[in-house]
Amino acid sequence: xxxxxxxxxxxxxxxxxxxxxxxxxxxxxxxxxxxxxxxxxxxxxxxxxxxxxxxxxxxxxxxxxxxxxxxxxxxxxxxxxxxxxxxxxxxxxxxxxxxxxxxxxxxxxxxxxxxxxxxxxxxxxxxxxxxxxxxxxxxxxxxxxxxxxxxxxxxxxxxxxxxxxxxxxxxxxxxxxxxxxxxxxxxxxxxxxxxxxxxxxxxxxxxxxxxxxxxxxxxxxxxxxxxxxxxxxxxxxxxxxxxxxxxxxxxxxxxxxxxxxxxxxxxxxxxxxxxxxxxxxxxxxxxxxxxxxxxxxxxxxxxxxxxxxxxxxxxxxxxxxxxxxxxxxxxxxxxxxxxxxxxxxxxxxxxxxxxxxxxxxxxxxxxxxxxxxxxxxxxxxxxxxxxxxxxxxx
Ligand SMILES: *Cc1c(COP(=O)(O)O)cnc(C)c1O
Numbered sequence: 332x333x334x335x336x337x338x339x340x341x342x343x344x345x346x347x348x349x350x351x352x353x354x355x356x357x358x359x360x361x362x363x364x365x366x367x368x369x370x371x372x373x374x375x376x377x378x379x380x381x382x383x384x385x386x387x388x389x390x391x392x393x394x395x396x397x398x399x400x401x402x403x404x405x406x407x408x409x410x411x412x413x414x415x416x417x418x419x420x421x422x423x424x425x426x427x428x429x430x431x432x433x434x435x436x437x438x439x440x441x442x443x444x445x446x447x448x449x450x451x452x453x454x455x456x457x458x459x460x461x462x463x464x465x466x467x468x469x470x471x472x473x474x475x476x477x478x479x480x481x482x483x484x485x486x487x488x489x490x491x492x493x494x495x496x497x498x499x500x501x502x503x504x505x506x507x508x509x510x511x512x513x514x515x516x517x518x519x520x521x522x523x524x525x526x527x528x529x530x531x532x533x534x535x536x537x538x539x540x541x542x543x544x545x546x547x548x549x550x551x552x553x554x555x556x557x558x559x560x561x562x563x564x565x566x567x568x569x570x571x572x573x574x575x576x577x578x579x580x581x582x583x584x585x586x587x588x589x590x591x592x593x594x595x596x597x598x599x600x601x602x603x604x605x606x607x608x609x610x611x612x613x614x615x616x617x618x619x620x621x622x623x624x625x626x627x628x629x630x631x632x633x634x635x636x637x638x639x640x641x642x643x644x645x646x647x648x649x650x651x652x653x654x655x656x657x658x659x660x661x662x663x664x665x666x667x668x669x670x671x672x673x674x675x676x677x678x679x680x681x682x683x684x685x686x687x688x689x690x691x692x693x694x695x696x697x698x699x700x701x702x703x704x705x706x707x708x709x710x711x712x713x714x715x716x717x718x719x720x721x722x723x724x725x
Contacts, residue, residue: 339406358585364393383565391568391574396414396580399580399584406522407526410555410556411561413568418538426482426513427571433458434480436484441463446486473504482511483501483510492643495635498529502529517541522636537671539669542587543583545582548579600705605617607716611716613646614646615645618643619642640703644701645698653722654697657722664701664711664715672704
C-alpha cells in the first residue's frame with residue numbers, strides 16, 4: 332500500500348497519461364476537436380453502445396478532458412468524475428439529476444449564491460420544495476427531513492461563515508433512508524477533505540478556485556460512484572452541454588501539477604496572517620475552522636485535514652467609511668470575488684448592502700473575508716498593518 336503522499340504524486344503526475352499516444356510529449360496535448368471519426372460502421376456501433384468511455388463527440392468525452400477526469404476522480408477516491416465548464420454548472424447538473432417534481436431538498440443555510448438561486452428561482456418552478464437549516468447541529472438539522480426529501484445538500488465549510496457539518500453522521504442517516512447526499516467541497520480541496528470516504532454520494536468542487544489556481548480559467552467537478560456519474564452523464568451532462576472545453580481542461584491539468592505545493596504555502600502563510608490578526612486591536616474576532624475558538628473546532632479537526640486560505644474577521648468599526656477606508660487602502664490584497672488563485676483577496680460584507688443601511692451593531696455588516704494567496708506572508712501582513720493604521724483617524 333502506497334502512502335497518501337505517494338498516491339498523490341502518482342495521481343497528479345502520472346495517472347491517466349499515455350504519452351505514447353501523443354509523440355511522447357511530456358505535456359498532454361489540447362485535443363481541440365468537436366468530432367471523432369470511425370473506420371467502420373461496426374466501430375461506430377460499438378462506440379454508440381458506450382458513449383461514456385469512447386470518443387465520439389466532445390460534448391461527451393474528449394481525450395484532454397479525460398486525463399483530468401481520471402485524476403480528479405482518484406483525488407476524491409471516487410469511482411468516476413465529470414468535469415464541467417464551471418462550478419455552478421456542476422452544481423446545477425448534480426441537483427437536476429437528483430430531484431423531480433414533488434421532491435423536497437434539505438440544504439444547509441447560506442449555500443453559495445448561485446446554488447441558492449437554483450433552489451429558489453429555478454427548481455421551485457418545477458415543483459421542488461426546499462428547506463434551509465443550520466447544519467452545525469446535526470440532530471436539529473435532520474429534523475427538517477420530510478417523507479419526500481430526496482436530497483440533502485451540504486457545503487462544508489461555506490465561504491463566509493465557514494460553518495461545517497458532520498459529514499459522516501449526515502451520510503449515515505441519509506443512506507438508511509435512500510436520500511442522496513451532495514456536498515460543495517470547494518474550501519478544502521480533495522487534498523484535505525474527502526467526503527466520499529465519509530459516505531457522501533456526490534461531491535462537487537469549483538476547479539476555478541484551487542485546482543486552476545491562477546485565476547485564468549473556470550471549471551467545475553462532480554465525483555461519485557460509477558452509477559451516479561453515468562446517470563448524470565447520460566442525461567444532464569449531455570443535454571445541457573456544460574462540459575469543460577479542452578483548452579480549459581488543459582489549463583486545469585497545468586494548475587493541478589502544483590496544487591500540493593501551492594496549498595502548502597498558502598497554509599503556512601495563513602497561519603502567519605492569523606497570528607498577526609489575533610493581536611491586532613481593530614480585529615474583534617476571527618472565523619477560522621482550525622482556530623481553537625471556532626465553535627465547531629473539534630469536528631473541524633476531525634474531518635478536515637487542514638483549514639487554510641479563506642478566513643473571515645469582524646472589524647471594530649462604528650462607521651461604514653472606516654471599513655471602506657481599510658479595504659480601499661490595501662495594495663497587496665486585491666478587492667475581488669472568487670479565491671483560490673495566486674493573488675490575495677479582500678471582500679467586505681458591507682459591499683453587498685446600501686451605505687445607508689449600515690449598522691455597526693449588526694456584526695455581519697462588519698464582516699471582512701480574506702483570501703491568502705501565494706505572496707510572502709510578511710508582504711501581506713505589512714499591507715494589513717498599514718490598512719488598519721489608516722482607520723483610526725476617521
Ligand atoms: C466560486 C464558487 C462556486 C461557483 O463556481 P464557479 O466556477 O464560479 O461557477 C460554487 N461554490 C463555491 C463555494 C464557490 O466558492
